[in-house]
Amino acid sequence: MVSVVRNSRLKLSQGQIFWREAGQGEAVVLIHGECRNGSQWSDFFETLSRKYHCFAPDLMGFGDSERPKVPYSIQWECEILEELFENLRLKKIYLVGDSLGAWVAARYALNHPERVVGLVLRSPLGLDTENTPSYFWEKCLTSPLPIVPWVLRLITPIAALFGQGKRIARAFEHRKLLRRSPGSCRLLFRRRGGQMRSEYLNYQLPQLQMPTLILSMADDSAVQLSQVQTYGQLLQQSETKSVETETEAIAVINDWLQSQK
Structure with a gap:
């Protein structure tokens, strides 16, 4: 049975955040990519919410969340997520991130490894590689x-x-x-190169010990494929898979979550 999707808002220290949630059980938080919002995960909700309590926040500055006029950073977004999770009393979570959202997810997992029991990174950003985008x-x-x-x-x-x-x-x-x-x-296109480089995760990633699934998509660019490969090399407890379609990605992530029990 597909769970009803509930829309919620909460005033945090940095502004009001909006999120979607559905289902019951272990918490799975899905973080959207650049130029997207939490609605990106609607098809994932249909499958995952049957067994999990799914949350899809709009990152601050995106979608229906507030857009404060302050300096943006990956670390700042992670601090906002931590405040949200504390308010929601989420003690243990699986984090799923796409592209920019995968960068945020990996940074959050480094900050709070005690809370993140598993990590899924799809077409991730956040590393300094030969093909790092200049935007x-x-x-x-x-x-x-x-x-x-x-x-x-x-x-x-x-x-x-x-x-x-x-x-x-x-x-x-x-x-x-x-x-x-x-x-x-504000996160990608209007920051100085030094600000971006200071948030790359190359040197910290080997610290992560939680199980991690890294996905590449059929339409990924050379830049994205390079990031996927480097993430796989740096994360000791990871496995990397290639998927062709969104439907296949949903199935692979669902199977991987089930395998972690």
Whole structure:
């Protein structure tokens, strides 16, 4: 039987946080990726909430959570999650994270290994590798000084003559998507390189001893595949799997959670 999804809000020290939850049993917390929110996990809820108490928060600055105008960091997001978990009295949890959410999940597990009994990282970010993304294009598109958008508008008529009109249109659509997610902009696209590098997890990851499942998806980029491979090398208690579809990912994660009992 599929559990009813409940929407909740709670005022925390950094602002109001929103989350979805469903089911009963052991707690499974699912953390969304960049430019997403907790609704990303709706299909996962249908399966996992039959056996687990599932939570899908919108990270602060994302979705229906508050968007405070303060410096954002991965550590800051983890502190907010810890405050939420304390309020919800979640003593032991499984953490599932996607992309940016996997970075947050891994950082949280390093901060609170006593609370995290298992970790699932799908297409994770958060490591310094040869293919670490610079986000140069995203930084240009979301800069407070809209120089690149101005140039794109200027060259649109010429680009159309050379069959590149659709490419320009896609750039503007991508910009709209990014600007709708101020949390992504503040965590990834508007921070200095040194600030980002200070939060990479390469040197701390070997400290994690809880069971960890690392997933790569069929449409992962070379950057994401490099991150998956490096996570697998650094985490001693991990296994890595490749999946083709979202449906397969749900099944693999569900089976892995069952195997931890």
